[in-house]
Amino acid sequence: MSSPLLQVEELRKYFPIRGGLLRGVKAQVKAVDGVSLVLQPGQTYGLVGESGCGKSTLGRSIIRLYEPTAGKVMLDGADITHLSRNEMLPYRERMQMIFQDPYASLSPRRTVSQTLREPLDIHNKGDRDTRDKRVRELLDVVGMSQRALNRYPHEFSGGQRQRIGIARALALNPRLIIADEPVSALDVSVQSQVLNLVADLQREHGIAFLFIAHDLAVIQHVSDRIGVMYLGKIVEATDSQTLYAHPKHPYTRALLSAIPLPEPGRKRSRIVLGGDVPSPANPPGGCPFHPRCPDAMDRCRTEIPAPRELGTPAAPHEVSCHLYD
Amino acid sequence: MAEPLLRVRDLAIEFDTQYGTVRAVDGVSFDIYPEETVGLVGESGCGKTVTGLSLLGLIPKPPGRIAAGSIEFGGRDLATASEEELRTIRGSEISMIFQEPMTALNPVFTIGNQMADVLARHKGLTDSQARTEAIEMLGRVGIPSPARRVDEYPHQLSGGQRQRVMIAMALSCNPKLLIADEPTTALDVTTQAQVLEQINKLQEEFRMAVILITHDLGVVAETCQRALVMYCGKVAEQAPIEELFAQPRHPYTAGLLSSIPRIREDRPEHLPIIAGRVPDLLHLPAGCRFAARCERALDRCQTEQPELGEKTASAACFNPVPV
Numbered sequence: 001m002s003s004p005l006l007q008v009e010e011l012r013k014y015f016p017i018r019g020g021l022l023r024g025v026k027a028q029v030k031a032v033d034g035v036s037l038v039l040q041p042g043q044t045y046g047l048v049g050e051s052g053c054g055k056s057t058l059g060r061s062i063i064r065l066y067e068p069t070a071g072k073v074m075l076d077g078a079d080i081t082h083l084s085r086n087e088m089l090p091y092r093e094r095m096q097m098i099f100q101d102p103y104a105s106l107s108p109r110r111t112v113s114q115t116l117r118e119p120l121d122i123h124n125k126g127d128r129d130t131r132d133k134r135v136r137e138l139l140d141v142v143g144m145s146q147r148a149l150n151r152y153p154h155e156f157s158g159g160q161r162q163r164i165g166i167a168r169a170l171a172l173n174p175r176l177i178i179a180d181e182p183v184s185a186l187d188v189s190v191q192s193q194v195l196n197l198v199a200d201l202q203r204e205h206g207i208a209f210l211f212i213a214h215d216l217a218v219i220q221h222v223s224d225r226i227g228v229m230y231l232g233k234i235v236e237a238t239d240s241q242t243l244y245a246h247p248k249h250p251y252t253r254a255l256l257s258a259i260p261l262p263e264p265g266r267k268r269s270r271i272v273l274g275g276d277v278p279s280p281a282n283p284p285g286g287c288p289f290h291p292r293c294p295d296a297m298d299r300c301r302t303e304i305p306a307p308r309e310l311g312t313p314a315a316p317h318e319v320s321c322h323l324y325d
Numbered sequence: 326m327a328e329p330l331l332r333v334r335d336l337a338i339e340f341d342t343q344y345g346t347v348r349a350v351d352g353v354s355f356d357i358y359p360e361e362t363v364g365l366v367g368e369s370g371c372g373k374t375v376t377g378l379s380l381l382g383l384i385p386k387p388p389g390r391i392a393a394g395s396i397e398f399g400g401r402d403l404a405t406a407s408e409e410e411l412r413t414i415r416g417s418e419i420s421m422i423f424q425e426p427m428t429a430l431n432p433v434f435t436i437g438n439q440m441a442d443v444l445a446r447h448k449g450l451t452d453s454q455a456r457t458e459a460i461e462m463l464g465r466v467g468i469p470s471p472a473r474r475v476d477e478y479p480h481q482l483s484g485g486q487r488q489r490v491m492i493a494m495a496l497s498c499n500p501k502l503l504i505a506d507e508p509t510t511a512l513d514v515t516t517q518a519q520v521l522e523q524i525n526k527l528q529e530e531f532r533m534a535v536i537l538i539t540h541d542l543g544v545v546a547e548t549c550q551r552a553l554v555m556y557c558g559k560v561a562e563q564a565p566i567e568e569l570f571a572q573p574r575h576p577y578t579a580g581l582l583s584s585i586p587r588i589r590e591d592r593p594e595h596l597p598i599i600a601g602r603v604p605d606l607l608h609l610p611a612g613c614r615f616a617a618r619c620e621r622a623l624d625r626c627q628t629e630q631p632e633l634g635e636k637t638a639s640a641a642c643f644n645p646v647p648v
Contacts, residue, residue: 050513157602187368187540192584192596199594214513221586221596244588258518260543262585264566272522273515276483 003077005208006039006062006176011071013054013061017281029281031057033232034071039225041175044202044209046223046240048216048255052277054232055212059178062210063097064088075176093123096169100181102161106153112139112164113149119171138167142197159190166197170205178210183218195221216259220244228252231280231288234307238317248310248319250295287322295323329356330501330534331380336394336404338375338384347606348392349375351558354633357502362528362535364545364552364566368581370603371555373538377504379404380536381421382411398502417447420495424507426487430479436463437475440494447498462493465530467523485516489523496531503528506538521548542585546570551637554578557603557614564638572648574640576619613643621646 013032016025031054039045047055061068064080073081080091096119099105106115116135125131139148142163153161162182169177179198183191195218201207213219219226220240227237228249236249247253254271273292278284284291290300300322308324311317338350350372357363365373378384379391382403396403399418401410415421423429431439440462441455450458456475463471466489479487488508495503505524509517525548528535537549545552546566553563554575562575573579580599601618604610610617616626621644633641 050515159602188542188581189368189584189599190602192586192598195586196595196598215586216514217586217588220588221592240592254515256588258514259588260517260521260541260547262542262546262570262582262587264546264570270518272518276485276516277513 004038004074005041005076006037006210007072007074007077008035008037008058008062009072009074011035011058011061011073012069013057013066014069027281030232030283031280032061032068035227035229035232035234037227037234037237039176039208039210041208042202042206043224044211044222046219046226047210047212047229047234048214048219048226049229050214050255050277052231052280053229054280055214055229056180058229059097059180059210059212063092063095063178065097089123093172094174095176095178096172096174098162098165098169098177098179098182101185102158102165103153103185105165106161106168108153111150111152115153115164116168116171119168123172125172134171138170141170141201142167157190159186159194162186162194163197166194166201170201170207173205174207176208176210178212180212181214182211184213184215191218198222216256228255231278231283233288233320234318235289235321236317236319238311239315242311242315242317248317248324249289249321250293250323251289254292254294287320297322327358330359330398331357332395332397333376333380334395334397336376336379336396337392338372338379339390339392341388342607344607349389349558349606350379353394353555353558353560355553355560355563357534357536359501359534360528360532361551362525362537362549364549365536365538365555366540366542366545366552367555368540368603370557370606372558373555374506376555377421377506377536377538380502380504381415381419382406382408383421413447416443416495416500417498418500419502419504420498420500421504421506422488422491422495422508424510426484426491426511427479429491430487432479435476435478436482436490440475440490440497443494443497458497459493462497463490466490466493466496466527467519468493483516484512485520488512488520492520492524492527496527496533499531500533502534502536504536504538507540508537509544510539510541517544524548542570542582554581557609558606559614559641560633561615561642562640563633564640568638572646574638574645574648575615575642576621576644576646577615578640579646580618613641 011032014028014030017027019026035058049055060066062073075091113135116138117131120131144163183194211222223240225239226243227234230251236252247256254273257271275292286302287300287305290296305320305322307318307320310319334354336350336353339346339348367373391404437456437459440459444450444455444458460471460475468474468489509520549566551565552569554561556577562578573582583597599618612628613626613631616622623644625643631641631643633639
């Protein structure tokens with residue numbers, strides 16, 4: 001097996017809650033609480049979970065938009081967790097991000113050409129002419145007309161803006177793209193266009209994706225491996241087929257059964273969970289899922305389940321649940 | 326068949342913009358029968374929300390207005406009704422819930438306070454009667470410890486609970502028709518499942534009709550008996566759910582259905598897509614509005630506008646997908 005492109009070990013990101021007279025730290029929001037994952041070159045790792053589970057924070061901590069509290073991020077075998085801004089620069093070239101909201105993630109004052117040139121300028125790629133050429137090339141790659149060059153973001157639809165965001169991420173030929181909910185703001189018919197574009201880019205350029213989404217169908221469509229997050233932890237991780245055919249964690253099962261299917265009349269046994277996701281500032285003791293879990297036992301209330309390997313070395317399947325002891 | 330509860334005919338809604346007048350809804354007709362759930366489906370900008378708002382006279386005017394058509398409900402035409410008449414209908418006979426319950430609730434009043442408002446206006450209850458009634462309604466929509474929750478403010482509740490409060494308010498006067506505009510779009514899947522189940526259950530208890538406005542075909546398949554698919558201000562197709570999903574006749578419906586990513590064993594490399602995009606409402610084509618994106622378009626489609634038939638299952642298309 002080739003060496004992994006991205007390795008995340010026991011990554012933690014805590015946000016302090018300050019309050020009181022001296023603005024002292026009263027508590028911590030454990031947004032990401034000990035997450036490990038491995039991503040091979042050219043593959044897609046899907047991170048799925050409900051709002052507040054920490055999936056976006058995890059993505060941003062990996063690319064160091066947030067400083068991780070603890071743990072390790074390795075890109076191509078090099079530890080990038082504590083690199084300075086300058087030291088980080090060569091790694092940023094290999095690792096880019098696409099954001100959910102194409103309205104907020106493009107500068108309204110810059111033309112498309114300016115936006116696409118910026119990464120080339122920062123990283124000092126080639127001379128003026130090669131940069132111009134690259135910008136044109138990028139528009140082609142994402143299927144946009146050259147007429148877009150001198151226009152501003154507000155002149156485009158949501159789907160087109162997302163294409164511009166993708167083009168920007170591609171400018172430096174990255175090996176890894178972290179895509180945070182890249183299609184959730186788009187309509188179904190546009191969503192499928194963007195998903196197809198992502199699939200083509202991956203095949204043609206061998207780019208690896210960390211694909212973050214809340215939509216289980218989208219995640220299954222794009223991912224080789226999938227990690228299911230709940231309250232800052234990955235509770236189940238395996239390959240895409242296994243996860244959907246044989247989900248093990250009670251949360252994964254509930255999540256899968258809750259998706260409304262576009263197939264009327266197909267009766268399913270739905271597991272409707274009680275209650276809401278607890279606040280990550282005040283997570284329940286023991287297994288974080290126990291207050292909503294239909295299979296909770298006594299020990300779930302006190303003991304945090306450690307990840308267990310239920311698969312084979314060739315097809316790993318990790319589950320953090322006491323049911324599988 | 327029973328008499329329709331609501332009869333919408335040739336509804337047209339216009340908005341004035343700085344670039345000219347746009348017709349966001351153009352010639353929409355449909356009937357809603359008592360106690361049925363009808364989905365109003367489409368992508369953003371297709372006119373589904375504006376149609377829903379117009380039924381309660383909630384189109385902001387200016388810049389908007391109902392330009393033509395009628396909305397018959399209980400012997401009145403809501404399209405021309407006065408603000409005073411509409412006010413007695415809103416919340417008592419027709420209620421509406423919205424996508425974002427945080428912005429639809431007033432942050433500076435308690436839940437109980439806001440619910441009492443509705444009850445005092447339409448049922449003439451006293452403060453203490455209204456409070457008792459509010460607590461009962463909160464219990465019925467599945468809010469745990471309603472007697473405590475009634476004194477809380479919206480920010481103290483989770484998204485799912487806020488939507489339940491909205492539903493409790495909407496149902497407190499026993500409306501005959503509930504218009505639910507993307508009621509679960511802002512919610513997580515597990516919460517969405519809870520809320521949809523609750524709406525279904527309450528519909529039976531309260532024996533009301535529901536118009537469910539959504540972009541999510543999965544939600545429609547699981548909750549509605551019938552659906553109208555809207556495209557660019559017009560109804561492209563209407564049909565009972567089973568037919569619509571098994572045999573979509575309008576090429577737009579068919580395209581929409583096949584472009585949804587689904588959980589399945591054989592993962593296709595590419596999702597089928599609908600090429601192109603929705604035309605600009607300011608520059609509409611002369612013929613069918615879907616023609617430019619349609620694989621089945623004929624010459625005729627470029628010049629003539631297809632009409633939606635009167636039948637319960639019909640598509641506004643000159644060359645529908647064969648059965």
